[in-house]
Amino acid sequence: MEKIILDCDPGHDDAIAILLAAGNPNIDLLGITTVSGNHNVENTTRNALAVCTAYGVKVPVAKGSPGPMIADQVLAIEIHGETGLDGPVLPPASFDLDKRHAVDFIIETVMAHEPKTVTLVPVGPYTNIGLAIRKEPRIIERVKRVVAMGGAYTRGNITPAAEFNIYADAEAADVMFRANWDVTMIGLDLTQTQALATPDLQNRVRAIGGSISKFVLDIWEFIATTHGGLLQIDYPAIHDACCVAALIDPTIITTEKADIRVETAGRWTRGMTVCNFEKMGGMHHFGGTASEQTDFRHTVAMKLDHPKFCDLIVDSLERLTKQKT
Ligand code: BDR
Numbered sequence: 280m281e282k283i284i285l286d287c288d289p290g291h292d293d294a295i296a297i298l299l300a301a302g303n304p305n306i307d308l309l310g311i312t313t314v315s316g317n318h319n320v321e322n323t324t325r326n327a328l329a330v331c332t333a334y335g336v337k338v339p340v341a342k343g344s345p346g347p348m349i350a351d352q353v354l355a356i357e358i359h360g361e362t363g364l365d366g367p368v369l370p371p372a373s374f375d376l377d378k379r380h381a382v383d384f385i386i387e388t389v390m391a392h393e394p395k396t397v398t399l400v401p402v403g404p405y406t407n408i409g410l411a412i413r414k415e416p417r418i419i420e421r422v423k424r425v426v427a428m429g430g431a432y433t434r435g436n437i438t439p440a441a442e443f444n445i446y447a448d449a450e451a452a453d454v455m456f457r458a459n460w461d462v463t464m465i466g467l468d469l470t471q472t473q474a475l476a477t478p479d480l481q482n483r484v485r486a487i488g489g490s491i492s493k494f495v496l497d498i499w500e501f502i503a504t505t506h507g508g509l510l511q512i513d514y515p516a517i518h519d520a521c522c523v524a525a526l527i528d529p530t531i532i533t534t535e536k537a538d539i540r541v542e543t544a545g546r547w548t549r550g551m552t553v554c555n556f557e558k559m560g561g562m563h564h565f566g567g568t569a570s571e572q573t574d575f576r577h578t579v580a581m582k583l584d585h586p587k588f589c590d591l592i593v594d595s596l597e598r599l600t601k602q603k604t
């Protein structure tokens with residue numbers, strides 16, 4: 280059983296990550312924390328609460344940072360719409376927020392559990408994670424691991440070089456990648472080209488029937504217009520759920536070891552995740568000299584087993600649908 284805190288900015292694919300986690304018996308969802316990203320934190324928090332209300336997800340939801348650690352705020356309204364979750368119709372949220380700020384929720388939850396038992400799953404800008412490290416650095420050795428959606432080793436989606444979650448708070452991402460803990464980066468190279476809601480997956484979700492199935496189909500119907508139109512992706516990308524899937528079944532992704540650095544100063548490359556892969560045989564050195572070299576302690580997701588990924592999504596949605604009826 281993987282104990283996780285899902286730090287998110289719902290967000291269409293964030294909502295699917297919530298449902299995948301809530302519906303899988305091997306995930307113990309300790310809480311959901313929200314952050315400004317796809318929309319402002321008021322909207323992402325309302326969306327998280329509304330999803331939990333509508334589909335019976337009974338976990339604490341803690342509202343987090345209203346903006347990046349240092350940079351000006353960047354939102355993804357052109358992708359996720361005016362509410363941050365345009366398309367599906369959700370009921371008003373009917374339960375209260377956790378009283379703690381997300382940063383305190385993360386720190387207190389991690390410190391209250393046995394060492395190396397809680398995994399952080401940030402799938403929005405990493406502001407809450409960066410602030411939590413600054414406020415209580417002991418979480419670094421206490422956390423089991425971090426499995427994050429963000430970054431890319433090939434090309435970005437908000438700039439040619441940068442992926443949105445990193446670009447939106449590059450300083451927080453820098454803090455997160457420099458911390459001495461186990462980080463797996465599940466970036467666009469996997470999520471935007473391989474984790475797609477293909478017609479076959481959509482048909483399987485349609486066959487489930489009921490309100491959860493309709494919600495997910497409405498998500499994909501909306502996001503197909505912006506992913507297809509602006510980003511030219513063939514089918515909706517289910518970015519954030521990949522992190523949860525990889526925790527449920529690690530064989531779902533193949534990985535490589537690398538040393539990842541976040542570009543915070545580049546004129547054209549701010550927010551880029553520069554990956555020095557171990558497979559390069561140690562040929563590349565940051566700064567050009569061997570003395571700049573570090574260990575290859577990060578993990579980068581390379582390939583997704585799409586059929587297994589789809590099975591997990593369908594399985595969670597079926598379980599949640601049965602629980603509801
Ligand atoms: C990431 O940005 C957001 O739009 C998605 O929710 C995902 O977390 C993809 O770049």
Ligand code: CA
Pocket residue numbers: 287288289290292293316317402403519
């Ligand atoms: Ca997200």
